[in-house]
Amino acid sequence: MQRVKRNDTVKVISGKDAGKQGRVVHVYPRENRVMVEGINRVTKHDRVRTTRRGGQEGGITKMEAPIHLSNVMPICESCGEPTRVGSRIVAGKRARYCRKCDAEF
Ligand SMILES: [Zn+2]
Numbered sequence: 001m002q003r004v005k006r007n008d009t010v011k012v013i014s015g016k017d018a019g020k021q022g023r024v025v026h027v028y029p030r031e032n033r034v035m036v037e038g039i040n041r042v043t044k045h046d047r048v049r050t051t052r053r054g055g056q057e058g059g060i061t062k063m064e065a066p067i068h069l070s071n072v073m074p075i076c077e078s079c080g081e082p083t084r085v086g087s088r089i090v091a092g093k094r095a096r097y098c099r100k101c102d103a104e105f
Contacts, residue, residue, distance in 0.1 A: 002027070003069060003085045003096075004034055010072040011082040012039055021075065026066070033066035040067045078103035
């Protein structure tokens with residue numbers, strides 16, 4: 001079962017971004033990782049290159065790195081709390097629901 005989907009809002013519960021919230025922009029199901037907007041930014045040191053047009057690229061850039069699913073918790077839209085996600089079959093389809101307020105999402 002996929003606990004977190006794209007466009008979910010999640011709260012980071014461990015690591016250096018613990019306590020922050022962000023929107024999921026990408027899910028990597030095979031790695032159990034998600035990319036979250038503004039979370040887990042890493043500084044990348046690249047050699048400075050000169051492009052054909054004469055501009056420069058490289059140097060120190062910031063980028064987001066995927067974070068492991070176990071380090072985030074989805075935030076329920078109806079109760080606004082970080083929650084665990086349950087799964088049940090509704091009308092023949094698998095639905096995710098909030099374990100705190102029972103709302104489906
Ligand atoms: Zn809820």
